[in-house]
Amino acid sequence: MFARLHLAGGRDEVWASLDGLARLDASLVAQYAVRLGHPSTVARVSFFLDRHRDVLDVDPAVLDRPRAAGPAHPARFDPDVRETVRLVAEWNLLVPPTFTGDALSEDLA
Numbered sequence: 001m002f003a004r005l006h007l008a009g010g011r012d013e014v015w016a017s018l019d020g021l022a023r024l025d026a027s028l029v030a031q032y033a034v035r036l037g038h039p040s041t042v043a044r045v046s047f048f049l050d051r052h053r054d055v056l057d058v059d060p061a062v063l064d065r066p067r068a069a070g071p072a073h074p075a076r077f078d079p080d081v082r083e084t085v086r087l088v089a090e091w092n093l094l095v096p097p098t099f100t101g102d103a104l105s106e107d108l109a
Contacts, residue, residue, distance in 0.1 A: 026058040030066045040075035042066050043093040047077070050091070051099070067091075 026049050033045035046066040049058050070092055076085065077095040085094035 024056050026056055027062045030062050034066055034069045039069060039071035040079075040093075043070045043075055043091040044077055046070065047088060047091045047093050047095065047099075 029045060030049065033042045036042070043066075046063055049056065050063060052058065053060070067090070072092070074087055074092050074094050077093055077099065081096075083096060086097050086100050087094055088100065
């Protein structure tokens with residue numbers, strides 16, 4: 001779903017759908033994202049897992065490999081939408097401010 005947001009109803013639909021998850025094998029999801037070989041997808045998946053670490057009981061070590069496979073340059077969470085975004089430096093990902101919900105990132109146009 002994170003690889004082709006437009007095929008899953010768009011970024012807001014994907015985020016809202018996955019927000020309701022109570023259980024997930026984060027290790028398998030992270031491994032799958034890395035195997036896809038798309039750094040921006042790795043960043044999207046990792047950002048989601050990181051933001052839901054407590055709810056999904058994600059072991060921080062699970063995110064080590066994806067961290068190394070992420071994009072070299074900032075990638076947009078949704079490349080089809082041009083709006084104000086925030087850089088989440090840990091994942092080199094430009095996300096809508098509504099997805100961060102805190103001050104861990106900086107606003108960009």
